[in-house]
Amino acid sequence: MRPRLLVALALALPAAARAQVPAPPAGADTSVHLVVTLDRPDWKYALGDTARFRVSLVRAGRPIPGARVRVDLARERMPAMRRDTVDLSSGAATLRGALPEPGFLRATASIRLDSVTYTAMATAGFAPERLRPTTPMPADFEAFWRKAVADARRTPLAPVMTRLPERSTPEVDVYHVSFQNQRVGSRLYGMLSVPTKPGRYPAMLVVPGAGVRPYFPSVATARRGVVHLAIGIHGIPVDRDSLLYNELRATALQNYMRAGIEDRDLYYYKRVLVGVVRAGDFLMSLPQVDSTRYVVQGGSQGGALAIMAGVLDPRVKAIASSYPAMSDHFGYLHGRAGGWPHVFQDTVGMKAKPEKMETLKYYDTVNFARLLRVPGIYAWGYNDTTVPPTSSYAVYNVITAPKQVIIVPETGHYRVPAQSDPMDAWLLERLGVHAP
Secondary structure (H helix, E strand, O other): OOOEEEEOOHHHOOHHHHOOOOOOOOOOOOOEEEEEEEOOOOOEEOOOOOEEEEEEEEEOOEOOOOOEEEEEEEEOOOOOOEEEEEEOOOOEEEEEEOOOOOEEEEEEEEEEEOOEEEEEEEEEEEOHHHOOOOOOOOOOHHHHHHHHHHHHOOOOOOOEEEEOOOOOOOOEEEEEEEEEOOOOOOEEEEEEEEEOOOOOEEEEEEOOOOOOOOOOOOHHHHHOOOEEEEEOOOOOOOOOOHHHHHHHHHOOOOOHHHOOOOOOOOOHHHHHHHHHHHHHHHHHOOOOEEEEEEEEEEEOHHHHHHHHHHHHOOOOOEEEEEOOOOOOHHHHHHOOOOOOOOOOOOHHHHOOHHHHHHHHOOOOHHHHHOOOOOOEEEEEOOOOOOOOHHHHHHHHOOOOOOEEEEEOOOOOOOOOHHHHHHHHHHHHHHOOOOOO
16 A cells, blocks of 8 residues: 555634644734745655745734844754844745755744744755654564563453443443553553443554543543543553642653663663553453454554554554654754654753663664554644654654555644544544444
8 A cells, every 4th residue: 555645734724623723822912923834835845945934923914013033944953053033024024945855944933022922933844755764773672572561461450440420421331440561560540431332342542642641531432332441651540630640740750751761671661562562451351342443543652652552462453643752762863853752852861872772772663663564544743843743754754554644734743633533534444433
C-alpha cells in the first residue's frame, strides 16, 4: 500500500475546528489580530525554493500606526538565524527564507501592546519527506524488548475491577481497574468501559499524553460496541481529585520522563512500555473481548506509546498516533530539533551524555517505527512547538507498514476535527464498527 498524505487547509476548516486553537493571552484585545502565513497553502517547499512569510497586524480591522513587530526566523527550537524588526504601519510585510537541507523554518512574530504580548507563527517545511532519523538502532534492540516483556509476564495480572455506578449507564458498565504490570505490587490503573449487552466486542486501548492527571471512561465508544480502556502510566489510581495530581505533578512526578535515564533497565519508561503490553493482556483476559480486533491510539507521549504497542504486542491490528513524542532524541546532537522531552537541548540534558545516549536508543520512537508492521494513521501540524514536525517526520518516513497522515499545517500541539474525525472513523473501520 502506498502511503497517503492528506493536507487539510485552514480556510477549509469548519468553525468548530478553528475554535480549538489555543486561547489568546490573558487580557488580550480580541480585536487585535497578528497573523503569520505563507505563500503556499500546504506550507511545503522543495530545496532551492524560497518561502515567503507574510506578517500582518490589525486592530479592529485597521492597521496600527507605528506598529513594529519583531520577527525571528529559526529552525524549530533552535536559536534565531535572523531577527528583524518590521514596520507594520501599513498592516503587512513580507519576509523571505530558505533552508539548504530538509527541515523546517519558522517565522515567529511578536509585539507588545498595552502590556499584552501577542505572538503568531508559521512554519515552512523544506522537503520534509526526505528527513531521516539521527538516532541509531542498537543491535540487540529487539532482544532487549522481548526479554523485558517476557520478564514482566512472569508477574500475574491480579486484576481489580471496581464498578462505578455513577458513571455507568443501562448500556455501558464503567469500571476503575488496575493490574500488575512488571513486578508484584507494581500496578497500572485505568478506566474501562464495557457494553452491557452480552457478546464479544473489539477492544480499543487509549494510551496517555505526558503529565499527571485523572482519566475518564468513554461511554460513547462502548455504546458503539467497543470495549474501551484508557490507562495512566504512573501506578496511581486515575479517579481521584485533581488536587492529588497537581501535588504529584509538582513533586514526586515533576520530572518523571528523565527518572533513571542513565540506565536502560532503570529508566522510568521501561515499566510503562511493558505496562502497555500488560494492558493488552488485561483486555484479552476479559470474556467480552474479541482478541482478533484490537487497536491502540494516543497523542504526544501517547502517540509514541501507540507505535511502541504496535511493535511490542502482536495482537495490535492498527494504531492511531498524533504528533508522536520521544522521537529522534539525537536530533539535537546533529544541529536540529529532537523530540520531546528534549533531553539534549540544554546543558542540564548534556550531563552524563554517553549514558543517556545509550539508554535512549532503546526508547526512541524512530527505532520502533523501523519495525512497525501494522497499519497506522497519523496527524500533526507544522506549528507544534512541543513535538517538532521534524521529529514526527523522522518517525513517519521510516515506517514501511501501510500508513497515512493528516496534516493541518497551522496547528500546534493539538488536533482539530479535520484530523480527529477521520482518525476515529478509520479506527472504527479497522474494528469493523460503523461510524454514525
